[in-house]
Amino acid sequence: MNAVQHRAVPENVQAVATLLASCDRAREKVQVAGGGTLSGMGYPPERLDVTLSTAALTGIVANERADLVVAAQAGTPIRDIANLLAVQSQFVPFDAPHAQYATLGGTLAAGWLGPRRHHYGRLRDYLIGSTIVLADGTVARAGGMVVKNVAGYDMSRLYVGSFGTLGVLVQANLKTTPRPPHARLFLAPLPEETRDRACAQLSALRVTPAAAFWVHGFNAIDGDDGDEGRILALLEGSDALLERATLELRSALGRAGVPETHVIDAGAHEGFERIVDAYVGCVGQRSVTYRLYPPPDAAFSCALRLHELVHRFALRRETIVDVMNGDVVLRVSDLDAHAFGTKIEAFDDALHAAEPGAQIVAGDHPSRPYLRVWGAPPPGIERMRELKVRFDPNRTLNPGCFIGGI
Amino acid sequence: MLRDRLVEALGSDAVKTAPEDLAVYAFDAYTDGGLPSAVVLPSSTRDVSAIVKIARDCGEPIVARGAGTGLCGGAVPLAGGIVISFARMNRVLDLDERNRRARVQPGLINLALSREVANLGLFYAPDPSSQLISTIGGNIATNAGGPHCLSYGTTINHVLGLEIVDAAGDVFETSIDVAGYDLTAAFVGSEGTLGIVTSAWVRLMALPESVRVWVAAFDDIDSASEAVSAIIAAGILPTALEMMDVVITRAVEAAFHAGYPTDAAAVLLIENAGFDEDVEASESAIHTIAVAHGARSWRSARTKGERDALWAGRKSAAGATGRIAPNYYTQDVCVPRSRLPQALRAVGEAAHENGITVGNVFHAGDGNLHPLLMYDKRDRKQVAAVIETGNQILQCAIDLGGTISGEHGIGWEKRDAMTRVYSTADLAVMARVRDVFDPMRMLNPEKIFPAGARCPEVAPP
Numbered sequence: 024m025n026a027v028q029h030r031a032v033p034e035n036v037q038a039v040a041t042l043l044a045s046c047d048r049a050r051e052k053v054q055v056a057g058g059g060t061l062s063g064m065g066y067p068p069e070r071l072d073v074t075l076s077t078a079a080l081t082g083i084v085a086n087e088r089a090d091l092v093v094a095a096q097a098g099t100p101i102r103d104i105a106n107l108l109a110v111q112s113q114f115v116p117f118d119a120p121h122a123q124y125a126t127l128g129g130t131l132a133a134g135w136l137g138p139r140r141h142h143y144g145r146l147r148d149y150l151i152g153s154t155i156v157l158a159d160g161t162v163a164r165a166g167g168m169v170v171k172n173v174a175g176y177d178m179s180r181l182y183v184g185s186f187g188t189l190g191v192l193v194q195a196n197l198k199t200t201p202r203p204p205h206a207r208l209f210l211a212p213l214p215e216e217t218r219d220r221a222c223a224q225l226s227a228l229r230v231t232p233a234a235a236f237w238v239h240g241f242n243a244i245d246g247d248d249g250d251e252g253r254i255l256a257l258l259e260g261s262d263a264l265l266e267r268a269t270l271e272l273r274s275a276l277g278r279a280g281v282p283e284t285h286v287i288d289a290g291a292h293e294g295f296e297r298i299v300d301a302y303v304g305c306v307g308q309r310s311v312t313y314r315l316y317p318p319p320d321a322a323f324s325c326a327l328r329l330h331e332l333v334h335r336f337a338l339r340r341e342t343i344v345d346v347m348n349g350d351v352v353l354r355v356s357d358l359d360a361h362a363f364g365t366k367i368e369a370f371d372d373a374l375h376a377a378e379p380g381a382q383i384v385a386g387d388h389p390s391r392p393y394l395r396v397w398g399a400p401p402p403g404i405e406r407m408r409e410l411k412v413r414f415d416p417n418r419t420l421n422p423g424c425f426i427g428g429i
Numbered sequence: 430m431l432r433d434r435l436v437e438a439l440g441s442d443a444v445k446t447a448p449e450d451l452a453v454y455a456f457d458a459y460t461d462g463g464l465p466s467a468v469v470l471p472s473s474t475r476d477v478s479a480i481v482k483i484a485r486d487c488g489e490p491i492v493a494r495g496a497g498t499g500l501c502g503g504a505v506p507l508a509g510g511i512v513i514s515f516a517r518m519n520r521v522l523d524l525d526e527r528n529r530r531a532r533v534q535p536g537l538i539n540l541a542l543s544r545e546v547a548n549l550g551l552f553y554a555p556d557p558s559s560q561l562i563s564t565i566g567g568n569i570a571t572n573a574g575g576p577h578c579l580s581y582g583t584t585i586n587h588v589l590g591l592e593i594v595d596a597a598g599d600v601f602e603t604s605i606d607v608a609g610y611d612l613t614a615a616f617v618g619s620e621g622t623l624g625i626v627t628s629a630w631v632r633l634m635a636l637p638e639s640v641r642v643w644v645a646a647f648d649d650i651d652s653a654s655e656a657v658s659a660i661i662a663a664g665i666l667p668t669a670l671e672m673m674d675v676v677i678t679r680a681v682e683a684a685f686h687a688g689y690p691t692d693a694a695a696v697l698l699i700e701n702a703g704f705d706e707d708v709e710a711s712e713s714a715i716h717t718i719a720v721a722h723g724a725r726s727w728r729s730a731r732t733k734g735e736r737d738a739l740w741a742g743r744k745s746a747a748g749a750t751g752r753i754a755p756n757y758y759t760q761d762v763c764v765p766r767s768r769l770p771q772a773l774r775a776v777g778e779a780a781h782e783n784g785i786t787v788g789n790v791f792h793a794g795d796g797n798l799h800p801l802l803m804y805d806k807r808d809r810k811q812v813a814a815v816i817e818t819g820n821q822i823l824q825c826a827i828d829l830g831g832t833i834s835g836e837h838g839i840g841w842e843k844r845d846a847m848t849r850v851y852s853t854a855d856l857a858v859m860a861r862v863r864d865v866f867d868p869m870r871m872l873n874p875e876k877i878f879p880a881g882a883r884c885p886e887v888a889p890p
């Protein structure tokens with residue numbers, strides 16, 4: 024890394040464009056920084072001259088309440104947007120960890136996938152327009168403020184998950200949706216020999232939960248583990264629907280041999296947020312968190328394979344299985360930082376031999392740059408590299424941070 | 430030479446070059462253009478790859494074709510070349526019931542998929558009105574919408590991954606569940622200009638337990654459109670919220686007896702589907718708003734038969750206008766939903782000013798207008814008037830903060846209008862994507878991007 028690093032906090036789109044164009048010409052490398060909540064994703068830049076923070080690009084650009092559309096600058100904290108929408112009885116399923124710090128641009132650029140996507144769709148599907156600044160300073164808009172638009176390629180969605188390597192998102196326009204009036208968080212510790220049946224019941228519910236998890240460990244998440252961990256389910260909807268869903272859920276869990284259930288009404292969303300926050304939570308510098316995306320019916324077999332592997336390496340493990348989407352979140356750690364350091368690289372090799380697609384979403388350990396943070400490159404990787412070349416030929420933006428060395 | 434090579438690779442049965450055969454592929458539902466050099470009907474991804482490689486060697490452009498129901502000249506071979514018809518690649522390849530997804534070939538008819546999975550309690554949500562004939566490949570290429578996209582989202586929300594043959598004839602796959610750029614998002618809606626879709630994983634949804642359909646009748650278009658804006662502004666998103674004016678309801682009733690009142694200036698067709706509790710509760714909320722905006726009648730479809738008849742009438746509305754004029758042109762624009770009343774007034778004024786009969790039948794809840802402009806294409810003056818009316822409507826949508834196409838696409842028709850909503854820089858960024866996948870502009874040339882110096886010969890709409 025360079026001896027002198029600059030931190031730039033441009034205050035408007037034009038300033039972003041000027042800064043990027045000058046860095047690009049000078050062949051300086053720029054890292055784009057939002058709220059830092061997902062700093063556990065991706066590789067550190069291979070070289071760094073300027074950190075471009077979006078902290079001064081904040082604020083709602085347009086709140087078209089009657090159109091169910093909102094537009095905000097990229098540095099706006101997710102919490103601010105969510106609060107504004109809540110007052111209007113609207114919402115967008117951001118499901119971003121640490122929403123008070125997470126920025127709109129960062130959440131989109133990281134392609135964050137929330138647990139409620141099974142129910143409400145992906146965040147990308149709420150994105151109806153965007154403004155981006157490319158490395159050469161080009162300011163380009165895509166889409167607009169209408170909810171249906173097929174004029175040209177869907178550039179906005181292409182930027183989602185691009186990890187700041189195609190350009191710097193400076194504004195995003197979102198459609199919103201009516202906010203369900205009520206929420207309820209359901210908690211149940213699982214006694215011996217109940218996990219498989221309980222989870223099968225959960226995924227077969229007629230009134231589907233907005234999100235449902237099997238959790239083992241993760242003290243920051245509500246509830247206590249039974250012999251086989253615990254279940255959390257978020258129900259959202261009208262009063263009448265919640266009543267029905269509660270009955271259904273209780274009897275389903277009863278059939279699975281789960282005697283004890285708890286319900287949280289006041290603070291249901293806070294409880295849900297603690298789950299999402301846990302996805303990226305670290306245990307000092309002694310943990311790494313992997314996230315995998317098997318189809319829902321393969322999630323548990325995947326989690327169990329991982330558990331065996333963890334056992335072989337004598338690491339500690341904590342797990343979240345998103346029952347509705349199939350995501351598996353596995354946090355491995357060790358009580359001893361040194362011991363963790365000696366094991367984690369070999370564990371990472373073994374894990375990727377079994378599950379090539381596993382990604383790392385959190386972990387402060389110094390060896391993180393040597394792990395397969397993105398998993399194996401997907402089949403389209405050569406085209407992705409070409410895209411990068413077209414958008415950022417000098418590799419100015421977040422160089423080396425993304426998959427396959429992009 | 431071209432024919433010989435194609436026949437050698439695919440067999441004579443899959444290759445058509447007789448002029449009378451080619452003529453059938455020179456048009457879509459918008460326009461007709463030049464004849465292709467050949468039409469090929471592949472049976473597999475490997476066939477498609479072989480065709481593309483041959484086309485490349487021979488310098489022939491390629492146009493993928495589904496059912497040809499496109500409304501913007503997208504599937505028309507304006508620059509000649511090879512048309513690939515997916516009529517023979519129309520199967521469901523995998524059905525993964527537990528994970529609610531299916532892998533399908535591009536030539537599969539949209540409705541055939543929902544029919545095939547109905548016995549599992551599942552359906553494929555995107556439902557363009559053309560779903561009886563249009564293909565999933567064409568739907569993906571245009572990011573097709575439909576009445577139920579108000580709550581379920583357009584095609585892009587339902588595509589999980591694609592198999593693509595690129596301009597070099599190479600095959601690769603995309604998935605929305607892997608790290609890396611979202612190539613799936615780039616391909617959906619790219620109208621065959623980035624690659625050819627040879628199969629797709631699509632999402633299936635559970636059939637709702639309860640479905641209710643209502644018809645609200647209004648004495649003027651203004652009140653109906655204000656009711657729509659008010660329903661959305663109240664934070665109510667029904668499953669579908671469609672509007673038809675009297676020109677359309679009369680045509681529909683004359684043709685199908687679907688159950689619409691013919692004495693109301695406009696009707697709203699409203700559907701809500703979901704759980705019993707919520708669907709029941711939503712009726713009074715929507716009804717109250719409709720009445721407050723002057724609805725003079727409110728009818729609830731009592732049986733599935735009644736519901737189906739109303740929907741069949743709605744989805745066949747365009748065809749029913751044949752009784753009014755020999756031809757119609759469908760404009761497709763989208764405006765912010767609160768601007769619907771203004772937009773509809775402007776449509777009426779533009780039609781009136783140009784002496785054109787207009788019928789409105791559209792996805793009101795999304796702000797997605799479809800004025801059908803009636804005319805007789807043998808009359809040059811009427812043709813000119815329709816073009817002018819369509820153009821005025823387009824400009825009005827732009828002025829209201831809307832877009833030049835909500836769901837039908839840009840194709841050939843609106844390529845030059847792209848500069849009215851996008852800057853040169855915006856378009857150049859799109860072109861960077863094209864440069865990656867089709868640097869030689871051999872895939873569906875003359876589409877989406879504004880014309881350069883060359884202007885192909887095409888018939889007016």
Ligand SMILES: Cc1cc2nc3c(=O)[nH]c(=O)nc-3n(C[C@H](O)[C@H](O)[C@H](O)COP(=O)(O)OP(=O)(O)OC[C@H]3O[C@@H](n4cnc5c(N)ncnc54)[C@H](O)[C@@H]3O)c2cc1C
Pocket residue numbers: 457458492493494495496497498499500502503504515535556557558559562563564565566567568569570571572573574575576620621622624625626627747748836837838840873
């Ligand atoms: C009566 C009527 C009602 C309609 N209603 C609606 C509606 O409600 N909503 C809506 O969105 N549209 C509607 N349309 C428009 C049209 O049906 C849609 O655009 C549809 O998606 C086109 O499908 P198709 O199979 O006919 O494709 P085609 O017209 O054959 O092709 C459309 C475009 O897709 C490309 N393409 C086709 N297959 C492939 C492939 N495998 N790979 C790559 N590119 C491909 C073609 O090159 C072309 O650019 C309607 C049309 C009619 C005539």
